Amino acid sequence: NTPQAxxxxxxxxxxxxxxxxNITTLIAAVVLFGLGTGPVKGFAVTLSLGILTSMFTAVMGTxxxxxxxxxxxxxxxxxx
Known part of the structure; x- marks a missing residue:
């Protein structure tokens, strides 16, 4: 096999x-968003955006x- 392969x-x-x-962490974020209030929901949204960005970078960017x-x-x- 070649190095490219x-x-x-x-x-x-x-x-x-x-x-x-990343899916596991997103599930936790959905639970936090569903059960949390105020700042916890904000944290869940921020966590989700961070995970999606990180996953895109890890897969596509790298x-x-x-x-x-x-x-x-x-x-x-x-x-x-």
Whole structure:
């Protein structure tokens, strides 16, 4: 396998874990929003926005940077 294939496989395998961890936190935020009042609801909204932003960055942003750096090259090994 090529290093590019290894990168692609790594992203595919990590996606499920990233999604699972963030969905769990979003469920907690929904519970806080549903049961909380005032500042707790505000915290739940802020937490949800932070988790969604973090998940987008972890999935799309990181993949874009790695593809920009290593996607177009023919590498024999990954410089890790």
């Amino acid at each position: 290894a990168i692609h496989t790594g992203f595919d395998r990590a996606f499920g874990t990233i999604l699972d961890a 993949r874009a940077v790695v593809n920009y750096l290593y996607g177009g090259r023919r590498l024999q090994t990954l410089p890790i």
